[in-house]
Amino acid sequence: MIKTLQIWLAIFVIVSLYFYGLDHFIMSVQGLPLNMDLTPAQ
């Protein structure tokens, strides 16, 4: 039970990090960099 929960949590964290990186990457490719908190960097 604990192990299943750990797996789910770990996977969610990994996927979230992946999408977080993806957001940064996509916006910077377009010349629209983001701050750490995903707000537009001016």
Next chain:
Amino acid sequence: MKESRYSSRLMWLMLLLIAALGFFWSGTVTITNTSGDWFSGAVASVDDVSADEMTAGDAELKLVPAPKPTRADYPDIGVSSRSIVWVVAQMHLFFGALVLAVPLFVLVIELLGMYTGDSRYDDMAHEFMKISITAYSITALFGGTLALSLFLLYPDLMAYLMRVFGAQMMVYAILFFLESMVLYIYYYGWDALRYGNAKWVHLSLGLLLNGVGATLMVTANSWATFMMAPSGVNEVGAVIGNIWEVMKGPLWNPINLHRFIANIAFGGAVVGAYAAYKCLAARTAEARAHYDWMGYTSNFIAILAFLPLPFAGYWLMAEIYAYSQQMGITAMGGILAWLFIIQAVLIGTILLAGNYYLWSGMSRTEGSKRYQGFIKYIAVVLVICFLIWVTPHTLILTSGEIAALGGSNHPLLGALGIMPAKNIAVNLMLIFTFMSFQIYRRSDKVATVSWEKAGNALMVAIYVVAIVNIIFAGVYYGYFTNTVYKVGSSVMQVVSTLTVIISGVVLDAFLYRGAKTLPSHWGQVSNRAQYALFALPIAFTWLMALMGYVRSSVRTHWHVYTVMKDTSPDNFIPTIGYAGNMMTIVTVMFVLFVLFIFWIANLSGTKQVPPYAVRKVPAAERAGDAA
């Protein structure tokens, strides 16, 4: 039983084929590029000759600007010229799309048939080609009629285009001959080249057929994109580049990709209707099972090709904006913006019909009970997203008010094009459609790999995070930042959706490797589901007519944008109602012609019972009909 495993192979092979064709194109493209000069009908380059060496007279002789016809120069045959060309061109495009698309997936299915040794694939591929072969003659007939009507009704424009494209038109004609020859050999040689090494010859012919077909399409596309965004000519339309520079305008490749994908979706939908019709009319359980399976495969092709289409459309639109912001805004924020409401209705219809068909199809397998519970939630999300999408947020404007504001350019309408709420809705619809797709494909399988739980968790996580990301991007960047970020964040949404689709396909391929399959029963599906297969081609056809009209209309009162004005009596943008009526006319005409094609396809398989045999074997007649 085996089908679903093969359909995943079908999908992979299709991707492979697309990549192969892409390679083929880039090959031809390079050849055209390096040798473009020699068959260019135009002046090599004016820049090479310095102004001193060239007298003014010479320059004028060589650089002929685009003609400037007056209204009187357009022949008047008593009927609106635009309407005639509209109908004929649209019919040509419908059949052209069908004819180019069918051999593409026929080749894949044929390959699959050889790979699996299952002759049903081969027979189905052959049957698809039977439809394509009649459609091919109709394409050619409409093509000829279109050329004649263009030369009759728009002589100055055609004279100009002939001058610009020169010898390329002859190359097109030669390709057309080649296409016909290969097509006939491919179809009529099917049984002669069916087994062993001969099959490889046949498959190579299929590849050649697709290569020639794709080249034909991109050649013809260059005419349309030249008219939208001319390249290789100077500002008055005189040719200053070689044929390659003329063809390779900024919109050429986006249109090539968009049409290529859309053709597959369209072709799949049309043959799906054929299968649905045969399924409904089937007199034996065997025939019903066969056509149910054929309809399923067609729907699979249509929806799979349809899912990436919005992204190709997005690229096209982005290139239009990059080429001319004014043109982009005319399409998305000007008078044509309302057409995107109808587009939403049509795409919504396609997605709902496609989903409905998948859900109904789940009755075929016993394993589907595990997923039945999801359906109502998917349906609710789809319907809500659909409603958000079609809600025009600017209905405060009556047509009278728009007219008072000068018609085409009201700033408020621009909000439609980048409406964050709509972006969220569209992406969610695509994701949930893919979810239907995925659970359908999972419904007859039980995974046996050891990491099944982790794999499922990963899939769930990707869905959840992608959906959250899409909503976050839409709401945060859409409503609380400026336009640049608003537009930029839509790429983020699009990539999230693509991530779900790609990772879903890849993950399932590994997760269900060596999976246990549960029994499924083809033909065990409601009749109502077959009507979803009729809804698809109708909506696709209408959608093609609509988007083709938008693509053509963004030129407004120009034949060739910025270079040759349209001064004909039809140089205005008609009302949406008028355009809609035209689209229904072409759709109904197309349906009638397709019906004719189906009838012809049946006719070739119908044998009259010899008179002497009638009394003896009445059952033979029925068997013949059923086949």
Next chain:
Amino acid sequence: MSVEKTNEVKSGGNVLVKSMGFSLALALLFTLVANLLPQVEGEAPVDQKVDLGALTVESFVALGESVFTGKGTCSLCHNDLGRAPDILVLNMEETAVERLKDERYKGSATDAESYLHESMVDPGIYVVKGFGKKGSNDTISPMPAVNKPPIELSEIEVNAVIAYLQAKDGNDVTVSLPAEAPAVEVQPAESAGPAGTVEEVIARYGCQACHKVLGSGGELGPDLEHIGKRLSAEKIRQSIIDPNANIAEGFPPGVMPEDFAGKMTVKELEMLVVYLLSGEKPVEDIAGSGTGKIIAQFGCQACHIMLGSGGELGPSLEDIGARLDADQIRQSIVEPNTVIAEGYPSGVMPPNFAEQMSDEQLDALVAFLSEQKGD
């Protein structure tokens, strides 16, 4: 096989009707949606005649506003959606002055009016921060030059927009009104067919914007009221076709557009030359007959003296009736180079007049010329 027949057998005959009915109903549903939406037609820019004779500052500003929202398509981007600076909110007079002071400004404008003009016809000279093309770091403007296709505003329209931009915030309109002229096309009158009278020619090409002619006009170019006394027909023609070949003293070169000849029909050009040379009111008024119109239309007087005036490239036709009979006259028009009057070069008279004339016109002209006996 026959055992497995299901209830589909009965519905089999109806499948065609049902599926077609379903398809048609769906197509009609889409049509209905299309017809429920607002029905607007997008007209191509149409000829919008503006009477500059009666033009006031207010109507000029109004013209500018209609260009701003209409033909100029400015409001597509210059609105509150952030695509481009929101001109309607900004005070453009003040904004222009600020931008001229900006060190990034590299253009040649000196005041608000010239800045606004420059920003329209050459938008790339100064790109407002944050509005440059994506990735260009505000060095390239996404805005098209408004005097080029596809927008193609005329100089008068550009000035009208400037007037509107100045007036909308209560600033003084510094841009000068276009000099009095009968009319201006918002859209080049390509489809209007050739002009019939000299007045129409002068109006169409806006000569009076710069020249005094027909009793009124601007002073940018030389007075044309008595040009015939100073220049020959050829010189006048040359000055229209190639205006910079000879510049009248005291006037700057390069001002007069060089493309008039390209836009004019030959008839229009000849009509204009005849009029400018003779300084007379158009022939129509003198002759008061259909023949006068024909003569004017085909510009006979560019080369021939008739009706009391005309050029001397070709023989005078005042007494032609005394020298030639009707058939010879007809031949000289239809095939001008078969018989050449003594002392005149051959190959000068265009051989295609007869093709352009209707039979009635040719007959009328021959009849008229036959009566010209030099009395």
